Each structure stands twice: as C-alpha cells, then as structure tokens.
Amino acid sequence: MTVTRGLEGIIATTSSVSSIIDDTLTYVGYNIDDLAEHASFEEVVYLLWHRELPNLEQLNEIKKQLAENAKIPQQVIDHFKSYPINKVHPMAALRTAVSLLGLYDDEADVMNNDANYRKAIRIQAQLPTVVTSFARIRKGLEPIEPRTDLSMAANFLYTLTGEEPSEVAVEAFNKALVLHADHELNASTFTARVCVATLSDVYSGVTSAIGALKGPLHGGANEAVMKMLTEIGEVENVEPYINEKFANKEKIMGFGHRVYRKGDPRAKHLKIMSEKLTKLTGQPKWYEMSTKIEELVTAKKPLPPNVDFYSASMYHSLGIDHDLFTPIFAVSRVSGWLAHILEQYENNRLIRPRAEYDGPVQQTFVPVEQRL
Numbered sequence: 001m002t003v004t005r006g007l008e009g010i011i012a013t014t015s016s017v018s019s020i021i022d023d024t025l026t027y028v029g030y031n032i033d034d035l036a037e038h039a040s041f042e043e044v045v046y047l048l049w050h051r052e053l054p055n056l057e058q059l060n061e062i063k064k065q066l067a068e069n070a071k072i073p074q075q076v077i078d079h080f081k082s083y084p085i086n087k088v089h090p091m092a093a094l095r096t097a098v099s100l101l102g103l104y105d106d107e108a109d110v111m112n113n114d115a116n117y118r119k120a121i122r123i124q125a126q127l128p129t130v131v132t133s134f135a136r137i138r139k140g141l142e143p144i145e146p147r148t149d150l151s152m153a154a155n156f157l158y159t160l161t162g163e164e165p166s167e168v169a170v171e172a173f174n175k176a177l178v179l180h181a182d183h184e185l186n187a188s189t190f191t192a193r194v195c196v197a198t199l200s201d202v203y204s205g206v207t208s209a210i211g212a213l214k215g216p217l218h219g220g221a222n223e224a225v226m227k228m229l230t231e232i233g234e235v236e237n238v239e240p241y242i243n244e245k246f247a248n249k250e251k252i253m254g255f256g257h258r259v260y261r262k263g264d265p266r267a268k269h270l271k272i273m274s275e276k277l278t279k280l281t282g283q284p285k286w287y288e289m290s291t292k293i294e295e296l297v298t299a300k301k302p303l304p305p306n307v308d309f310y311s312a313s314m315y316h317s318l319g320i321d322h323d324l325f326t327p328i329f330a331v332s333r334v335s336g337w338l339a340h341i342l343e344q345y346e347n348n349r350l351i352r353p354r355a356e357y358d359g360p361v362q363q364t365f366v367p368v369e370q371r372l
C-alpha cells in the first residue's frame, strides 16, 4: 500500500459538474471568467444541476421555485431564539439549522430523483434565509421575509439589512455567489459525497458538508483573512506582521491551494470588486493592506491568493459581519454540494478507502485489575 497524505492528486470519482484543468476553472465546460462577468447566480444553479444553461423560460421557472421556497419554518426561528445566541458561531447555527430543516421536510427520507430535486430547491432557497434570520435574531431584530421580486443576491442583502441594496452591491454579491458555487472535489463536496454514498439523505449530506466548510483551512479562511486584516490595522503594519508570520512558520490565511499552482482564477474578479467597493465606501485601506500582503507573500513563496483572500475585504466593505463570511460561502457552495449529491445518487458506490495500520502489533491482553 502507498499512502497519499491528504489524498493529494487521487482521482476518486468522475464528475461532469466542474473541472480544474491547468489552473482554469469551468462549470460544465463554461469558463468561470465568462460566468463571473455575465451570469446570475440562479443561472449557475440551473447549470450545475441540469448541466446546461437555462433558456429564459427555464430560468424564470427556477427563479420562481427558489423564491416560493425561501421562507423557513417558524420552528427554526424559534430554535435560534432559544440559543445562548452570542456564543454561537453562525456556521454552527447553520449546520444545526439544516439538520433541523430536515425534520420539518416530509420528503426528507424519500429517495427518488424527483423528491431529491425538490429537496435541492428547498435547501438552496432556504439557506440564505437561515443565515440572514440568524444574523438578525442575534442582534435582537426580527427576521425579514425574502421578496419574490428580487434576485438571490439582492434578497440576501435585503433580508440581512432590511434595505434594498445598491446596484453595485448586488453586482459584487452576485459575482461572489457565482465564483464560490462549485469547485470539483474540494473537502466539503467530498464530505457530502462520502455521506450520501452510504445512501443517507440529502439533509445529512449538506449538514456534513457545512461541518467541513467551517474549518479555517477551507471555507473558514475568509473570516480568518478578515481577522488578520483587523489585527494588522494599518498599511504600515503589514510588512512587520507578514515577516513575523514567516519567521514563525505560520500560515498566511487566504494564500495557497491544493490544486492551483500558478493562481486561483477567481481571485482577480474578487480583487477588482474589493478595490471598487472599498473605495466607493470610503475604506480603501482594507484593499491597500490586502495588495501589500499579496506583494510580500508572493515575493517570498510561490503562494498566490485564493478565493478567500479578496472576498474578505469585499464583504467587509458591504458592511457584513465577519463571522457571516463563511456562511455566505455556504449559501453559494450548497449549489455545488447539491449538484454533486444528485450526481452521486445517480451512479452510486460506497466510498470507503483504506488506512495503512501503523500502531502496535501482537499485544498481550492484560486483565484490568493487573494493569499498571
């Protein structure tokens, strides 16, 4: 047996959802650069689930289905209100809420393609409402019901703040949703696939994936980037801060990637939006600090920024609480998780690798009363 730590480079499945070839990311063969510039998040959801772009009628239909299913059960809201709310991280609340949503879905354990697709619609529609409801409840505010006339990007910002967002805010947020939607066999998607490959249900798959996304080596890195920027505080502090990190052999959050070597093709789009929004909102220092960090890190190591790096300053400039950054990642990535879950069910085989045993061997059992 040869052990490949972290399963690096191992091809564990075939998939027609997204591809990363020579540092180019596509969803169903469409280059991410084109999708980031021209597609709505709803179009991307349709593309990932149906493997083709929707025509106008199909797009309107999925938008309608998502809008009609965006309301969450009162029980989830009441559950949030019962928490020691200021001690609960929104990713933990989201993980718990998705599991809870399953309890109120009559089809949770119905296993056929149509029922699984209907659950995908409901989960995709409800996740943003879960995140914004939690964000409001912990501030002592009532949740806001999503509007049926707004896009998913606009609705997220509206149900978070209660105000209709500006065009540029919606453009940036939509772009972020499109860019985070899928990424081949990343850790959380793999987790979802491992879970449902036991023929467990869709809610279990998504709940498991949220747990994997939460970690700072994966989706949790966007919040960690903002923590770093806040600790640095001012542009003149960047250099000593980064030098110290390297001297202590600590990781710089938002840099490096298991698959990309030359660079993450999504980062440039988020960098542009970060520059635009931080300037527009009169807080350019977050972008300036970020570019200085990029300059210093890439001069020391071949470690380009990943998708999490510039999304942090961009979300901050939209006035979003830092601990909501990873839940926002989940609001987008759930579209990819669901595409992979449906694909896994279509051609399922239990996922069960092996471990090379490296513990002690041929031990002699000693009864408990004789053990030292």
Ligand SMILES: CC(=O)SCCNC(=O)CCNC(=O)[C@H](O)C(C)(C)COP(=O)(O)OP(=O)(O)OC[C@H]1O[C@@H](n2cnc3c(N)ncnc32)[C@H](O)[C@@H]1OP(=O)(O)O
Pocket: 006, 216, 217, 218, 219, 221, 250, 251, 252, 253, 254, 255, 256, 257, 258, 259, 303, 306, 307, 308
């Ligand atoms: C959406 C996403 O999940 S994107 C990734 C988000 N995560 C982050 O931004 C956290 C910071 N980055 C990292 O921890 C890593 O780059 C990962 C987890 C993304 C990829 O990890 P791996 O593929 O296992 O790379 P690994 O950790 O082995 O790093 C290889 C080398 O680069 C170094 N390195 C990798 N990332 C970083 C970093 N962010 N800062 C400093 N050094 C780094 C490692 O220390 C290691 O150096 P060495 O060979 O001298 O020991």
Ligand SMILES: O=C([O-])CC(=O)C(=O)O
Pocket: 182, 183, 185, 186, 187, 218, 258, 259, 306, 307
């Ligand atoms: O693919 C990965 O390893 C991490 C990830 O989810 C992404 O970059 O979007």
